[in-house]
Amino acid sequence: MGDVPGAEPSRREPPLPPEAAVSLLVSAVTDPESAADVPGALTALGLDGGTVRDLAERITGSRRELARLRRREHELGALFSSARELAAERDGDLLLEKIVDRAHQMMGSDLTYLSEYDPRTRELFVRTTVGSVSPGFRALRVPPGKGLASLVVEQRSGRSVLRYPEFESGRHEAGIDAAVADEGIVSMLGVPMLADDEVLGVLFVATREEHAFTPEDTALLTALADHASVVLQTARTLRSLQRAEDESRRALSRLTEHLIQRDRAHAVHRKLVEAVLTGGDFGTVAATLSDELARPVALSDRAGNPLAEAGNGLARVGALEDGVPGDEALLRAVRRSAESGRLVQLEDGGPVDGVVAFAAGERHLGTVFLGRGGFALSDVDARTVERAAQVCALLLLSQEAVAETEYRVHGELIADLLSPDAERRRDALARGRQRGTDAADFTSLLALSVPAGQRGRAVRLAAKSAPVPSLVGEHQGLVVVLGRPGLEERAEEFRRGLAHHLEDTVLGVLPGRGEPSARFPLVKKTVRLMEALGVSDTLVETSDYVPYAAVFDADAPAMEDFLRRTLGEVKRYDAERNTELLRTLRAYVHHGASPTRAARSLNFHVNTVLQRLERLDRVLGAGWRGDEDYFRISLAVRMDELRERLLGAARGEGHGGAS
Incomplete structure (x- = not known):
């Protein structure tokens, strides 16, 4: 057999026995971490160089695939474990912490964190972290369009950056850069947490050394992000359901309270109507309101006269001065109520909680005064008091109608009692x-x-x-x-x-x-x-x-004309010349046309009076002292004096009869 390419020619290893070579090859295939000499083992089996190279490449590929599958098995096991936790755990915050912690372990990152997205402000805020060393980072809020997080939100897909300082310049922001620097972050990977097409947040892993994230890293983090999305969406749904439940409880409570108040209002209104129909009076209205609203009540008419009172504390409140309350705030409240017909409440802390004026059209008839009680008046209570005020108006109008009938009857009796006809007077006495x-x-x-x-x-x-x-x-x-x-x-x-x-x-x-x-x-x-x-x-x-x-049986114009024609010239003469002819004429008339007695009463010399009488001859005419003219002039003098004295008495200058 020839040498395997790549082997050192200067040193030869002793050939392996076939059994040892086979055992080494089995170990190399089943254990991706094994450092076995695969080419040497293949050569020991007597294979040629081409076959050794081909088998060595296949074994290396199988080892990589086995490593990938084992890693995938581990990831799937972690994901299944996370899924089981999702099904069993109800605490959303705890689940998110577990998911972030598992991502931290599986990705082998230095820092792992989850940022939740606020669709109203389009900001992201850090919610859960693992591996963070900076308090400022845990309080980080990412503005719209800034940082890697905003890019992930906009593109709705995973994005990574090898060196964050070299990230897009337009997405840098001072607060984010400071937090990243405090943590020493270099490389980052972020994936979106989605629910349908809605972004719920971003799941991040980061390293403090340069690290290139692979598609497998993105896929694994995305799977964990999907679990976190379920948690966030479930938490939001639960919060929405809780809010809906709380609102339903509040609505039910409000409805129950409204029904209680409405029933109370109907009961009060029924009692008030019955009071009117059965001849009840203002005391019935005051007592009914006081009992049902648990507070003192006072009623007064427009002139300030008390009509009724129930409860303690308002005995003097309804007392008015010249038809209006003495207290300025109370006066304003009564006027506002008279204009609107509504309950007007007072906030000055005094004994009166509110007032309602009752009226007929534009005519203000009176006022209902409410004291302070153990609970605030609701809108239904306010309408109840306003209905009571309407009942008061009906009662007052009813009483006035009865009184008007009585006045008419009294007027007819008076007319007959003052008649000159004796028969009519006797009939009136019998009717009376x-x-x-x-x-x-x-x-x-x-x-x-x-x-x-x-x-x-x-x-x-x-x-x-x-x-x-x-x-x-x-x-x-x-x-x-x-x-x-x-x-x-x-x-x-x-x-x-x-x-x-x-x-x-x-x-x-x-x-x-x-x-x-x-x-x-x-x-x-x-x-x-x-x-x-x-x-x-x-x-x-x-x-x-x-x-x-x-x-005299004349009217005012006739009387004025008589006095003007008779004494007008004398008064004009006195006014123009600053004389006292009218005073002299009065003394002359009162003393029987005697100049001597007139002079004595005026403390004048008789010649002075005679001179003034001569002037009167020129003013009144030479015949004024004749019987007919003197009668008219003396009567005019007495009437003029009488008017002067009566008008003076009316002005408080004294009172007396005619002389």
């Missing part, structure tokens, strides 16, 4: 007794003159504050109060209170003692006289003005 009112005792009369647009309201207000028993109604353009003796003593207080609530002028007229029906005509004349004189905000007694009321 049938209604529980003995009008035979009503011998006191107070007439009130208010502006026409205020009469209806004035009747309602007067009926609330009039002494009990009494009759209040509108008759012949006046608000009339018929009551028992003693009404006269309260007349001025009554008139002032009515003017205050009306925020307008009120003229009160009291007749003298006697049958009201006989005295009412003089009351009417006195009212017309006061109105003719321009007096509209005081209390007068008819006995002080009987002469004037008997003579």
Whole structure:
């Protein structure tokens, strides 16, 4: 046999026995790590050189394939083990750690890590690492378009880099480069974790020395990445299911609470409606709300008068000043509620939690005040209170309707009681007794003159504050109060209170003692006289003005025309020359046309009075002291003085009757 090519010619090994050569060849084929001399063993079997070379090449190829298959067997065993763990383990984080750790062992890398992809920000953040020595690397976030990770995401395929510092310059980023340098990374391989076409993350292996990754490395890492994808997708699905379950629980809880609140609202509304239908009052509304909402409740009308209260803590809250709450924040809340019709809550920590104004159209009728309770008011609770406010409006309107009917009946009784027809008066007394009112005792009369647009309201207000028993109604353009003796003593207080609530002028007229029906005509004349004189905000007694009321039955323009024609020239003369002819004329009239007594009353010399009388002759005409003209002038003087005195009394400058 010839020498095998490549053998050293200077040294010859002793030939192997055939049995030893066969044993060596078997060891070389079955053990890829064996260092057996395959060509020598083939030569020992007596084969020629060409056959030795051919068999040696085949054995070498078989050894490589056997090594590949054994490595593949090991990889498949690892993958099967990972799959079994996927089926048995429920902790996603632990599974990812095991997968990364197995990739680290199988790939023989220095650093292995998994980065999860955020589709919202398109960033990748390191989630699990093995072999990392830098804390900053574990907190690394990769911006979109940077680093090897972004390239893997964009191309959705495995990519490797032999020397990272020489990686594409446009993909370098300072934070990534610093983290890679801290770890000493040179070579890297990354493969995507995919679910359908969606990228979930990237699985990386890296070495601190230069290393060329093979397609087999990429395939193995991809298989492990697929397992990691299952874990991530399962974890995301579980999180989504958990969120859906939590949201379902919350929705169910909200629905249950809503149903409880709705049932409570329906129960409250049913009770309130029953209260209206069965003749309940504001106390029923307040008590029902207080019980159901577990908080104090107060109701007041627009003028601030308390209507009802339930619970403790709001006794003074509903008290208003001039029709509005004294507290500015409360006032704003009431106004906002009156505009919107909704519950307005207060956040100032005071005793009032919220207010709801109740109204009829544009007319604000009153307010519901809610105190603070043990729980916050829900939207359903708010609607409940708003419904209660509507019930309050219905109750108030119902009461007003009943009151209006009562006022109309009272007005008819008053009209008949003040009639000059005795039969009508007897019939009115009988009707009054049938209604529980003995009008035979009503011998006191107070007439009130208010502006026409205020009469209806004035009747309602007067009926609330009039002494009990009494009759209040509108008759012949006046608000009339018929009551028992003693009404006269309260007349001025009554008139002032009515003017205050009306925020307008009120003229009160009291007749003298006697049958009201006989005295009412003089009351009417006195009212017309006061109105003719321009007096509209005081209390007068008819006995002080009987002469004037008997003579004058004119309206304001006629009275003004009479005084202007009679005394106008005298007043103009005084104004232009700063004289006192009107004062002298008044003294002359009051002292029986005697110049001497007039001078004495004025503390003047009689000649001064005579000189002024001569001037009056020029102003009034020479015949003014004749019987007819003097009567008209003296009457005008007294009426002018009366008007002046009454207007002064209305302004608070004193009060008195006519001279």
